[in-house]
Amino acid sequence: MVANSIENMPEYVGETHRGDLVLPEAVATREELIRGNPSYHDITEIVCKMAETPFSQTHIGWRVGFAISASLAAMFFGLIAYLIWEGIGIWGNASPVFWAWDIVNFVFWVGIGHAGTLISAVLFLFRQKWRTSINRYAEAMTIFAVICALVFPGIHVGRIWVIYWVFPIPNSMNMWPNFRSPLLWDVFAVGTYFTVSLLFWYVGLIPDIATLRDRVKNRAAKIAYGAFALGWRGSMRHWLHYERAYLLLAALSTPLVLSVHSVVSFDFAVAQLPGWHTTIFPPYFVAGAIFSGFAMVQTLVLPARKWLGLKDIVTMKHIENMNKIILVTGSIVGYAYAMEFFIAWYSGNQYESFAFVNRAFGPYAWAYWIMVSCNVISPQLFWFKKLRTSIAVSFIIAFFVNIGMWFERFVITVTSLNRDFLPSSWHYFSPRIFEPLFLLGSFGLFFTLFLLFVRYLPVIAMAEVKSILPQANPHEGHHS
Amino acid sequence: MKQTSTTYGILAEYDSTHGIYGACEKVRDAGYKKWDACTPFPVHGLEKAMGLSASKLPWMVLGAGIAGAALAIIFMVWVSAFDYPLNIGGKPTWSIPAFIPVMFEVTILFSALVTVFGMFWLNGLPSWHNPLFQSVRFERVTDDKFFIVIESSDPLFDQVRTQKLLEDTGAINTEVLEA
Secondary structure, X not given: OOHHHHHOHHHHHHHHHHOOOHHHHHHHHHOOOOOOOOOHHHHHHHHHHHHHOOHHHOOHHHXXXXXXXXXXXXXXXXXXXXXXXXXXXXXXXXXXXXXXXXXXXXXXXXXXXXXHHHHHHHHHHOOOHHHHHOHHHHHHHHHXXXXXXXXXXXXXXXXXXXXXXXXXXXXXXXXXXXXXOHHHHHHHHXXXXXXXXXXXXXXXXXXXXXXXXXXXXXXXXXXXXXXXXXXXXXXXXXXXXXHXXXXXXXXXXXXXXXXXXHHHHHHHHOOOOOOOOOOOHHHHHHHHHHHHHHHHHHHHHHHHHXXXXXXXXXXXXXXXXXXXXXXXXXXXXXXXXXXXXXXXXXXXXXXXXXXXXXXXXXXXXXHHHHHHHHHHHHHHHHHOHHHHOOHHHHHHHHHHHHHHHHHHHHHHHHHHHHOOOOHHHOOOOOOOOHHXXXXXXXXXXXXXXXXXXXXXXXXXXXXXXXXXXXHHOOOHHHOO | OOOOOOEEEEEEEEOOHHHHHHHHHHXXXXXXXXXXXXXXXXXXXXXXXXXXXXXXXHHHHHHHHHHHHHHHHHHHHHHHHHHOOOOOOOOOOXXXXXXXXXXXXXXXXXXXXXXXXXXXXXXXXXXXXXXXXXXXXXXXXXXXXXXXXXXXXXXXXXXXXXXXXXXXXXXXXXXXXXX
């Protein structure tokens, strides 16, 4: 964000001496980051409009969407209660497929979260100013996706009342968890990821929540926003530490986000199972995570920019940039699929070769080819500028990528397990009715949280967007 | 006019980053210490115009990161090799490579917590009450207006002269705030 000032100090000093103001104008007009040359106040008005609408005037689309999402979320909680009551036997998991949709959904949701961190942290460190229009969105998506992700490993243990065994808490049994297990690494990785993402999001929100505090008329809303704004008053002495904190969080989140999906991939890669036991997994999982996350950002941003009237802030430039990232990461994922096959053949290991031939031509070939069509073929259309700058095409391909990335995790988990070393124990896994309902329910929870977010919080980082407007440069007035 | 003990300070309002930048330079050069600039977003280079030194936060975070890494590795070695050694496939109980992921995550966790709460501590947040909030015009500090406040506790503070100084810097409005 805000590090614009820290980051660009040398450039600004240089410009002052030369007496021109190339940078901010170039950023704001040539690249079309923000359209229509708005004032600071215009930005405030556009972004705060939704949060300030009285409940009685809330858009009908939001109400319908919220009613559906909240119902699905309620169903999700009901299903979780039933699962705890009845046990995980309600799922179709059976020997040798003991890991199925629960883990698939977990990896799917964690992966989606990664784009949010990438946008908020990695693009920030690379000074990609276009991120300011979409980072708040993407960070919110991260948090809600990680919440959905955390539910699945939580409930798949079956006896949820002893879930505290996964944490190193002193207990009367005098037992400790096994720190050499990748599953425990995962507890730390995802737990840290959720905590840090939440802090990052909240820190970014503080100045914007203060804006709402100073604008809303409703007393209850004023108290609520006021409490979370912590008494923020835009003090430059505060901004100094704040910007430094934001930069540090970005610098900490960048290796964190790479580590999280690497550790998730260790859940598979450290096991001695053909199809899982490969060294390509960490980078392949990270690329896939970013790929799926950007697709989900597109799925959320494209309708929202239309319905919330944010077309001047989230411009075609942003959509095209995200499509380029989808193209790059989709190609990396396609390369990883090919390399897995090559290594399976090149290793000369018959079990490894069998696992991959089984994957592409065995009983789950349909899932494999859905994955390849959605993840490898469909993003290649973004080589054409006409297609990557089309809203409809962007939305459809993003949707396909979401489907494809869910199938990727299904293919990795289930096809590697279903035909193990002893043919007599082979088993074709089929889900029961509950698995799709759990997945649907997790989408309900995700969209419930997301709709609450777009309704009550600033969906665009106002302070950040204001700081990249041309007039935000204090030296603007000298020569114009 | 002599300053009264109930005066918190004088608030001056500006409507551009250019305006407040020049004003901050003048207030800084006049020698004031107990003063502040309040802006809707961090104005580029304004900390230089105010004469502020760099934040000490990174050093606190470095300390937290080292503490997190040390604590994690010591704890895992103690648990795995001394307090509760488990023989898993005959593998060594004291296996540093297996401890790297958790050590890394704990390092990040400690650093991030200190980054955020250290920033709150340095900024004195939360502080829900501040005399600045009594000004109605100040509500736009989070929207599109820029402010300088000089506190009466500054040794150079003199209600008339300080107000004159702020008016001369091009403020579009000045007001005296009660404590």
